[in-house]
Amino acid sequence: MSRTLRAYQVVATLVGLNLIFVITAAVAQRTTDEFSWWNRNESLIFTIDQVHGLLFMVLLVLIAMLHTKHRWKPAFTISTMLLATIPLVTFWAERRTTHAVLARSGTAEAR
Amino acid sequence: MRHWLRPGLLGLHAFAVVAVGFCIVMGLWQLGAYDSRQGDAQDGARHEVVPLADVWKAGEAFTSDLKDQRVSVEGRFADDDLKVTRDDGSTWLVTPFVIGDHALLVVRGEGERAPASDATELDVVLEPSESGGRALGPERDGVRTTDAISVPALINDLPHRLYSGYGIALTDTGLPLVDPPEPDVSWTVGLRNLAYALQWWVFAAFALFMWWRMASENVAMRRAEDEAEPGFDAPVA
Numbered sequence: 403m404s405r406t407l408r409a410y411q412v413v414a415t416l417v418g419l420n421l422i423f424v425i426t427a428a429v430a431q432r433t434t435d436e437f438s439w440w441n442r443n444e445s446l447i448f449t450i451d452q453v454h455g456l457l458f459m460v461l462l463v464l465i466a467m468l469h470t471k472h473r474w475k476p477a478f479t480i481s482t483m484l485l486a487t488i489p490l491v492t493f494w495a496e497r498r499t500t501h502a503v504l505a506r507s508g509t510a511e512a513r
Numbered sequence: 514m515r516h517w518l519r520p521g522l523l524g525l526h527a528f529a530v531v532a533v534g535f536c537i538v539m540g541l542w543q544l545g546a547y548d549s550r551q552g553d554a555q556d557g558a559r560h561e562v563v564p565l566a567d568v569w570k571a572g573e574a575f576t577s578d579l580k581d582q583r584v585s586v587e588g589r590f591a592d593d594d595l596k597v598t599r600d601d602g603s604t605w606l607v608t609p610f611v612i613g614d615h616a617l618l619v620v621r622g623e624g625e626r627a628p629a630s631d632a633t634e635l636d637v638v639l640e641p642s643e644s645g646g647r648a649l650g651p652e653r654d655g656v657r658t659t660d661a662i663s664v665p666a667l668i669n670d671l672p673h674r675l676y677s678g679y680g681i682a683l684t685d686t687g688l689p690l691v692d693p694p695e696p697d698v699s700w701t702v703g704l705r706n707l708a709y710a711l712q713w714w715v716f717a718a719f720a721l722f723m724w725w726r727m728a729s730e731n732v733a734m735r736r737a738e739d740e741a742e743p744g745f746d747a748p749v750a
Contacts, residue, residue, distance in 0.1 A: 448705055455712045462719055466726070476525050476727045 406471060407503050410464040411496060417461050418492035420454045425489050427451075461486055465499075472503055516732040525731075529724035533717050540713030543706045550703030558696035559583070562636055571615035575641045575678040581696040582639045583683070588612035590619075590686075593671055594627040595649070596658045606688055607662060609673050610635065610680070616673035618662055620681045622688025626656065630686040637680030638693035 427447045430440040440447065462483055469479040485495035516522075562583040569579055588611045595607040595618075606624045609616035619637055621627060646663030649670040659667070662679045681693045 451705075452708060455709075459712075459715065459719070462716075462723075466723060469727070470730075476731070479723075479727065480528065 403504070404471070406464060406467050407500065410461070410468060411500060413457060413461045413464055414486065414492060414496040414499075417454065417457050417486060418490075418496070420450065420457060421487075421489050421492060424451055424454050458486065468499070468503065472506060478502070516735045517728065519735065522728055522731055525724065525728055529720060529728075532720040533724075536713045536717035536720060540710045540717065543710035543713060547703045547706035547710060550706060551698055551700075554698045554702040555696055558698065565612065565617075569639070569676070569678075571613065571674070571676060573677075575639075575676075577641075579639050579678065580641055581694065584637060584639060584680070586610060586612055586617060586635050586637060586680070587633060588617075589633055590630050591616060591673065592629075592655075593673075594656045595667070596625065596656050597662055598658065598660050605662075605691060606656075607679070609671060609675070611673065612676075614674060615676055616671075617676040618664070618667070618679035620662070620679065620691050621686045622682065622690045624688040626654065628687035632684065632686050634684070635680075635686070636683040638683060639678050639680055640694070641678050 427440055427450070430438065431444070431447070434440055465479060465482050465486075468474065474482075482495060482499055485498075486492050558581065560583070562585050565584040565586045568582060568584060569575075591609040591611050593609055597605045597607050597620075599605060603623050604625055606621050606627045607618050608621055608627055608630075610619045617637070619635065621630070640662075642664035643661040644663060646659055646661030646666040648659070648666065650658040657670075664675050664677050664679070668675050681691050683690065683693070
């Protein structure tokens with residue numbers, strides 16, 4: 403397995419977990435009163451939000467690298483990037499990408 | 514050029530336009546949110562009026578967080594009116610406002626002569642003592658003249674123990690009021706929205722970059738296919 407794919411898997415999983423937290427926090431901040439944990443730790447959550455933004459940028463770069471390396475079609479690359487923004491779906495998207503890359507390299511080796 | 518306008522690529526072009534446009538608009542929206550938070554903070558600073566004693570005791574130094582603070586004061590005007598000529602050619606009328614055993618210099622407004630005022634409650638904006646200021650001139654028509662509201666310079670000439678700053682009146686005491694300076698709001702208020710705006714624009718740039726890369730790869734591939742078609746002498750790569 404290539405290092406790019408491994409890096410992609412790690413970052414995609416982190417982004418997926420982080421995204422669940424970010425969405426949960428955003429909803430909780432708007433639905434709970436100002437003394438709830440979510441609203442008392444606003445600056446912590448803000449920092450995590452920023453980390454999520456940066457990690458997502460890293461993820462996009464890794465997807466772009468996989469795109470070049472494995473000559474993906476634009477539709478596959480773009481859908482991979484978009485699916486990484488939907489909570490929970492991110493994990494499935496990571497599996498989809500991994501299967502696609504491994505299946506391709508598997509057939510290449512078999513030849 | 515015809516490779517760039519191939520139907521298969523038009524979808525990619527359209528998607529790129531939508532994606533870049535969306536990111537730019539979202540960034541502008543966050544920038545707008547940043548601006549409005551800055552404005553709200555300024556309005557908040559403007560409207561928050563607290564009793565003077567809550568933020569500043571007589572005899573204490575004027576700290577920077579007192580600047581532009583709106584306070585309410587209770588007391589009475591003394592009758593030592595001062596005329597302060599300003600750099601812009603206007604003249605401010607300043608009267609000490611006696612609060613307990615101290616007095617706060619209060620800019621009552623623009624004018625040459627102070628109408629007597631029996632106001633006992635005022636709202637003022639606190640400002641630090643100005644520097645410089647020449648000694649008070651001789652009394653003329655019950656008013657003495659200087660060119661700066663400098664507490665250290667005035668403290669010897671006035672029969673009061675002065676607060677070490679002055680106030681600009683927000684309450685009308687018979688003179689046209691002076692506009693207080695706009696309160697300073699730190700640029701970090703609403704920083705979250707500014708950060709999001711910048712992130713959106715980074716995404717816009719990235720989308721543009723990806724579009725360029727995918728489209729040019731695709732075009733290069735088609736060209737290579739064209740050249741490899743039978744009937745052409747394809748160069749050996």
